[in-house]
Amino acid sequence: MFTPRGAGNPPAVRRDHERDQCRSARVAPGPGRSPSGLFDAVLLDRDGTLIEDVPYNGDPEKVRPVPGAREALDRLRAAGLRLAVVTNQSGLARGLFTHDELRRVNARVEELLGPFDAWQICPHGERDDCACRKPAPGLVHAAARALGTSSTRCVLVGDISADMNAAAAAGAAGIMVPTPATRAAEVAAAPTVADDLPAAVTQILDRIGLVTAPGPSPRRGTVLVVRSDAAGDVLVTGPGIRAVAASAERVVLLCGPRGRIAADLLPGIDEIIEWPLPWIDGNPAPVDPGGMRALTDRLTAVHADEAVVFTSFHQSPLPLALLLRMAGVPRISAISDDYPGSLLDVRHRVPVGVPEPERALSLAAAAGFALAPDDEPGLRLRAERLPPAPAGPGEAGYVVLHPGSSVETRACPPELATRIVRVLDAAGYRVVVTGGPGERELTARVAAAGGLDLGGRTGLGELAAIIARAGALVVGNTGPAHLAAALGVPVVSLFAPTVPFGQWGPYRVPTVRLGDAGAACRDSRATRCPVPGHPCLSAVEPGRVLAALRLLGVPADVPAGPAARFAGPPRGPAVTATGGVAR
Numbered sequence: 090m091f092t093p094r095g096a097g098n099p100p101a102v103r104r105d106h107e108r109d110q111c112r113s114a115r116v117a118p119g120p121g122r123s124p125s126g127l128f129d130a131v132l133l134d135r136d137g138t139l140i141e142d143v144p145y146n147g148d149p150e151k152v153r154p155v156p157g158a159r160e161a162l163d164r165l166r167a168a169g170l171r172l173a174v175v176t177n178q179s180g181l182a183r184g185l186f187t188h189d190e191l192r193r194v195n196a197r198v199e200e201l202l203g204p205f206d207a208w209q210i211c212p213h214g215e216r217d218d219c220a221c222r223k224p225a226p227g228l229v230h231a232a233a234r235a236l237g238t239s240s241t242r243c244v245l246v247g248d249i250s251a252d253m254n255a256a257a258a259a260g261a262a263g264i265m266v267p268t269p270a271t272r273a274a275e276v277a278a279a280p281t282v283a284d285d286l287p288a289a290v291t292q293i294l295d296r297i298g299l300v301t302a303p304g305p306s307p308r309r310g311t312v313l314v315v316r317s318d319a320a321g322d323v324l325v326t327g328p329g330i331r332a333v334a335a336s337a338e339r340v341v342l343l344c345g346p347r348g349r350i351a352a353d354l355l356p357g358i359d360e361i362i363e364w365p366l367p368w369i370d371g372n373p374a375p376v377d378p379g380g381m382r383a384l385t386d387r388l389t390a391v392h393a394d395e396a397v398v399f400t401s402f403h404q405s406p407l408p409l410a411l412l413l414r415m416a417g418v419p420r421i422s423a424i425s426d427d428y429p430g431s432l433l434d435v436r437h438r439v440p441v442g443v444p445e446p447e448r449a450l451s452l453a454a455a456a457g458f459a460l461a462p463d464d465e466p467g468l469r470l471r472a473e474r475l476p477p478a479p480a481g482p483g484e485a486g487y488v489v490l491h492p493g494s495s496v497e498t499r500a501c502p503p504e505l506a507t508r509i510v511r512v513l514d515a516a517g518y519r520v521v522v523t524g525g526p527g528e529r530e531l532t533a534r535v536a537a538a539g540g541l542d543l544g545g546r547t548g549l550g551e552l553a554a555i556i557a558r559a560g561a562l563v564v565g566n567t568g569p570a571h572l573a574a575a576l577g578v579p580v581v582s583l584f585a586p587t588v589p590f591g592q593w594g595p596y597r598v599p600t601v602r603l604g605d606a607g608a609a610c611r612d613s614r615a616t617r618c619p620v621p622g623h624p625c626l627s628a629v630e631p632g633r634v635l636a637a638l639r640l641l642g643v644p645a646d647v648p649a650g651p652a653a654r655f656a657g658p659p660r661g662p663a664v665t666a667t668g669g670v671a672r
């Protein structure tokens with residue numbers, strides 16, 4: 090006898106209450122959680138994913154599981170993961186089958202595939218504007234709630250973009266298992282793809298295994314951790330560094346000048362050494378033998394008991410490992426596909442496509458370090474280190490648009506940014522435009538369309554303080570996206586596909602991805618767009634940003650209609666907002 094254990098059909102309400110839930114991404118461990126586990130639950134789409142898609146099926150006799158489904162689900166159950174079905178059933182709204190027929194079909198699904206811990210069903214039609222019909226994130230939030238966890242601790246498996254988008258908008262991981270009916274563009278945009286349901290399950294269990302340390306970490310002395318690259322790279326390494334810090338007595342970070350400010354904001358670090366590494370830096374200075382000797386001396390003075398060298402997949406840890414050996418570091422761990430000889434004690438390998446934060450965590454795990462039991466694998470900042478935000482934006486809840494990037498291909502095209510500001514302003518959003526000191530001209534041009542220009546007025550810390558009070562961040566694939574992820578602020582990601590989204594997209598934070606994921610620049614790692622006109626991003630309709638904010642549950646706070654949302658230039662000490670903003 091089938092008894093739904095979930096909350097049943099959620100009502101068609103708007104999403105304000107869910108916004109709070111999005112923000113509580115850093116939940117305390119729930120009952121039964123595996124320490125530092127990556128996921129608590131797997132959510133599964135029904136039609137096309139668990140069973141063959143028979144459109145608007147009300148007949149239990151027509152239920153056919155996809156090949157290997159039962160065994161695959163049992164592997165998840167054996168691993169202690171909770172399972173839920175999240176399914177759109179608009180056939181109810183259309184009167185194509187009854188509630189009773191749906192119950193009998195779902196009972197048949199359980200009979201064939203074993204029990205699920207929750208069922209979340211959207212009974213609404215496309216025009217009901219409900220909060221639960223995928224791609225809205227309502228079913229994902231409801232399933233997480235019913236399973237006693239949070240959406241960011243869930244992974245959703247589905248066969249179409251609505252599934253992947255619902256997962257992302259809830260901050261959950263997504264794995265697509267395409268069917269012949271899935272469009273190529275949907276597959277290209279998915280964060281991760283598996284051939285079929287059993288392969289998706291293997292991927293989930295592999296990802297959990299990768300970040301799981303073999304045993305409890307013994308107390309370790311001084312550990313030197315290394316991440317020499319830009320701010321975003323340092324931020325995504327945060328979970329790996331926190332894992333090391335959980336059992337090290339002292340953590341010393343070696344970072345580059347471009348990552349220094351981000352490093353200052355990361356928890357778990359006792360001391361920072363800032364030093365550019367010419368084999369990592371994008372614009373490297375010539376190798377200076379004296380400088381290398383000085384670096385070796387500096388590393389020797391750390392008296393590290395061991396080192397964990399974090400890198401991106403296209404970087405080599407080996408030159409530094411040699412210096413660390415010369416500095417007398419007895420144990421060195423790193424990811425290296427290249428043969429390391431005697432340079433590494435723990436030579437770790439990671440499959441391509443793993444999200445960068447998990448890649449870092451997996452190296453920490455291979456070196457024997459696990460996150461503290463009450464820690465989450467997501468990104469985090471030391472809130473007490475954030476400087477005061479510049480005056481001007483006023484009350485929390487504005488939308489930050491950050492159009493620039495140090496890498497041209499990953500920035501939002503200025504023309505598009507301008508149109509986005511115009512559309513958001515007209516819809517009643519307060520838009521704050523941010524950029525570095527070198528981007529004042531850009532931000533002035535963009536903000537002129539109806540936003541508040543903070544260009545050049547924020548270092549990384551001030552930018553974090555601005556983002557912390559935002560309803561959402563609209564941004565390309567660049568450092569601030571990871572700041573937002575660390576602050577639990579939803580992201581509208583204008584993501585050029587030059588690098589994989591699943592690897593570099595905002596991690597464990599509600600996100601909507603926009604842009605042409607299948608564009609010619611895909612996986613090129615180009616820093617300058619190889620295609621005239623930068624079509625992967627410039628073809629984005631500004632209205633899609635508006636729709637994304639609504640999907641993420643970020644409300645406009647002024648009744649529609651362009652008005653003066655910020656009074657005067659944000660220069661003076663006491664800026665007063667007028668119109669609908671001064672609340």
Ligand SMILES: [Zn+2]
Nearest residue numbers: 211219221222
């Ligand atoms: Zn619904």
